[in-house]
Amino acid sequence: DSNILIRFFASGALCSSSVHLVLTPIDVIKTNIQTDPKKYTGPLTALRILSDEQGIGGFFAGWVPTFIGFFINGGISYTSIEFFRRYYTELAGDLASTYEIPIILGASFTTAIIGCFTLAPSETIRIRSVAQPDYAPNVIGVVQRIIKEEGAESLFSAVPAFLLKEIPFVVAKFTIFDLSTEYLYEAFPAAKEDLQLSLLVSLVGGTLGGITAAFVSNPADATISEMKKAKSDDGPIKTFNKLLAEGGANAIFRGLGVRMFFYTLVVSLQFLVYDAVRFSLGIGTDDLKLYLNVLGGALRETGGPL
Numbered sequence: 164d165s166n167i168l169i170r171f172f173a174s175g176a177l178c179s180s181s182v183h184l185v186l187t188p189i190d191v192i193k194t195n196i197q198t199d200p201k202k203y204t205g206p207l208t209a210l211r212i213l214s215d216e217q218g219i220g221g222f223f224a225g226w227v228p229t230f231i232g233f234f235i236n237g238g239i240s241y242t243s244i245e246f247f248r249r250y251y252t253e254l255a256g257d258l259a260s261t262y263e264i265p266i267i268l269g270a271s272f273t274t275a276i277i278g279c280f281t282l283a284p285s286e287t288i289r290i291r292s293v294a295q296p297d298y299a300p301n302v303i304g305v306v307q308r309i310i311k312e313e314g315a316e317s318l319f320s321a322v323p324a325f326l327l328k329e330i331p332f333v334v335a336k337f338t339i340f341d342l343s344t345e346y347l348y349e350a351f352p353a354a355k356e357d358l359q360l361s362l363l364v365s366l367v368g369g370t371l372g373g374i375t376a377a378f379v380s381n382p383a384d385a386t387i388s389e390m391k392k393a394k395s396d397d398g399p400i401k402t403f404n405k406l407l408a409e410g411g412a413n414a415i416f417r418g419l420g421v422r423m424f425f426y427t428l429v430v431s432l433q434f435l436v437y438d439a440v441r442f443s444l445g446i447g448t449d450d451l452k453l454y455l456n457v458l459g460g461a462l463r464e465t466g467g468p469l
Contacts, residue, residue, distance in 0.1 A: 180233045197418045219295060239277060336369075336375070373425045
């Protein structure tokens with residue numbers, strides 16, 4: 164049904180872009196810690212320096228590519244994960260109920276691969292805007308200068324690193340979600356019969372999954388920030404090895420605490436925002452399953468965990 168897919172796109176686009184926009188200051192702090200660790204030694208130091216040197220505006224550096232990138236990515240991701248979930252379910256036929264988790268993972272993997280190509284350009288622009296506040300007067304200027312000095316391919320050169328970031332992220336998110344929600348449903352069986360409790364279980368599972376996913380994907384995230392903070396001919400592998408050689412394990416896990424905090428808030432806020440958008444656009448309770456899938460949580464139609 165193209166109508167429901169359009170509403171999924173609108174819901175995902177509004178949900179993802181608005182939440183990431185609100186949380187831009189946290190992302191800015193994380194990026195500064197990763198790209199200039201000698202100056203920004205920790206979250207509180209970064210908070211103070213940004214406030215002193217750039218004022219409130221400094222905390223929203225790169226907000227335009229963040230909003231645009233996650234508007235497009237959110238819309239495509241929410242729509243494609245539902246499309247591929249239904250497609251793989253049809254392919255599985257009578258075995259669909261048996262392979263429900265692999266189907267969700269397969270849909271997530273496919274969506275993650277597509278998402279890498281939509282996020283890479285916007286993240287390149289955002290990171291450059293944060294790491295070099297005087298790089299260009301506006302987002303259009305940033306794009307023009309990058310293309311002029313490095314070529315259009317530079318906007319997509321971090322795609323391999325994004326794949327190494329997103330795939331572990333998805334695997335960890337869904338694995339931890341599945342294990343944690345299964346435990347919670349066994350501990351609190353009443354949640355299987357109560358929608359609100361089921362949503363709470365999914366929220367807890369999604370949050371735990373998001374924290375774990377932030378941990379396993381941090382090396383790739385740090386590599387992307389290092390690659391795109393300035394003009395560089397180094398690819399993902401060379402950049403990763405450089406980080407390890409210069410800073411060891413601390414370098415590839417730089418900004419981890421901020422990312423864990425960030426993804427906890429992302430899951431919680433998206434839960435609230437998406438639910439509000441879902442009601443306003445008339446998406447029924449059956450379609451709530453997609454929302455929970457995307458956030459790292461899912462419900463069976465009977466109210467139990469996937």
